[in-house]
Amino acid sequence: MYSSYELWTSLCKKLVRQWNEYCCVICKQPRPYRIPSIGSSPAASTVAVSNRRFSSRDDEARREQLSVLREIVAAREIAHHCRSNNYVYSQLQDLGNNYGVDLDKLSFVQRLFLENRYIFEAIAKHIRxxxxxxxxxxxxxxxxxxxxxxxxxxxxxxxxxxxxxxxxxxxxxxxxxxxxxxxxxxxxxxxxxxxxxxxxxxxxxxxxxxxxxxxxxxxxxxxxxxxxxxxxxxxxxxxxxxxxxxxxxxxxxxxxxxxxxxxxxxxxxxxxxxxxxxxxxxxxxxxxxxxxxxxxxxxxxxxxxxxFVHDAISYFEERQASKINSWYQDYVRQKGKTLKQLIESGSEEENPYWFAEENYTQ
The missing domain is CATH 3.30.420.10 (Ribonuclease H-like superfamily/Ribonuclease H)
Known part of the structure; x- marks a missing residue:
């Protein structure tokens, strides 16, 4: 059984860790990582740097993958609204007729519709x-x-x-x-x-x-x-x-x-x-x-x-296929590198002072 002190300590550490992650997302900064103590072994230091580098590459790969798939998901939703010829589609059409609209103030879905309006408006409508x-x-x-x-x-x-x-x-x-x-x-x-x-x-x-x-x-x-x-x-x-x-x-x-x-x-x-x-x-x-x-x-x-609606969806899927393939090939290359290659490819600022080879000489 854990004592009340240990439970409170664990809870406080978890809250601090979640707060740090939240602040890093808001400020778009990399997650903080723990620097091993000077007395720690070279193996522990190497593992710490390796974990930090792979974690940052994993996060970057996930973000890039989501940005690619986001367009397909949004295009699928817009296509179904266009086929149904509903209120959402009429609002998107009215937005397209406004030539003075500021693209920076539009949502991702609105920009996607305006950039590919000729595709969405060609979708055959369902009628009653x-x-x-x-x-x-x-x-x-x-x-x-x-x-x-x-x-x-x-x-x-x-x-x-x-x-x-x-x-x-x-x-x-x-x-x-x-x-x-x-x-x-x-x-x-x-x-x-x-x-x-x-x-x-x-x-x-x-x-x-x-x-x-x-x-x-x-x-x-x-x-x-x-x-x-x-x-x-x-x-x-x-x-x-x-x-x-x-x-x-x-x-x-x-x-x-x-x-x-x-x-x-x-x-x-x-x-x-x-x-x-x-x-x-x-x-x-x-x-x-x-x-x-x-x-x-x-x-x-x-x-x-x-x-038809499946033709519009296929258009966006084929357009994104090359991006997804490019992302996958780059991700495989990055994950396939050895630890030594990853360390040598980094800048001096990324390698902490305690990771220098001369610090490991006995």
């Missing part, structure tokens, strides 16, 4: 609609396909199933094929092929997106083409199951993505069916749309496009 659109036919699979995984079925079987579907259920209906492509440097292109009248559309997206978002935007461009020309009872064929599943889920909800709502409203008005078919199995129309999407990667015409 009064009615469901259950009458729109969205088919993310084929009736005769017993599995939902394309990789489990032979390519020739998939081709025959797709051709059979087009020659039976969709016989004598206008067919519009869509596809999207993404290059290694992040550029995205979309292609639309109207088999009914031979129209070919290819566009490069201004803002990079995921491939599923690009496929959805390709469907939107195709629906705009259908609506503009007044093509009735057409079938829109895409090789993106995620895009079809996304549209089918949006069809059954009253809280809808604005891009999905635009597609579904036009599909309802023109009685268009959205059908998934397997890609890269030599279906003629799909191969043509795929070629157009690849050509669009180097096309001169660049389309202003919406992005």
């Amino acid at each position: 609609v009064p009615d469901l659109l259950l009458e729109v036919q969205v088919c993310p699979t084929m009736d005769l396909l017993t599995t939902t995984y394309k990789t489990n079925t032979d390519a020739q079987v998939l081709k025959h199933l797709a051709e059979y579907l087009l020659s039976t259920e969709y016989y004598n209906r206008p067919r519009i094929f869509t596809d999207a492509s993404k290059s290694s440097d992040g550029r995205c292109g979309i292609g639309v092929f109207d088999e009914h009248n031979g129209t070919r559309i290819m566009m490069q997206l201004k803002l990079g997106t995921s491939i599923s978002t690009a496929e959805t935007l390709a469907i939107q461009v195709a629906m705009q083409h259908i609506d503009k020309r007044g093509i009735q009872n057409a079938v829109l064929l895409t090789d993106s199951q995620p895009a079809c599943l996304f549209l089918k889920k949006s069809r059954n909800s009253r809280m809808r993505n604005s891009v999905a709502n635009d597609i579904l409203e036009k599909a309802k008005r023109n009685r268009t069916t959205i059908q998934w078919i397997p890609g890269h199995v030599q279906v003629d129309g799909n191969e043509t749309a795929d070629g157009l999407a690849r050509q669009a990667l180097s096309a001169e015409f660049v389309m202003e496009n919406d992005i």
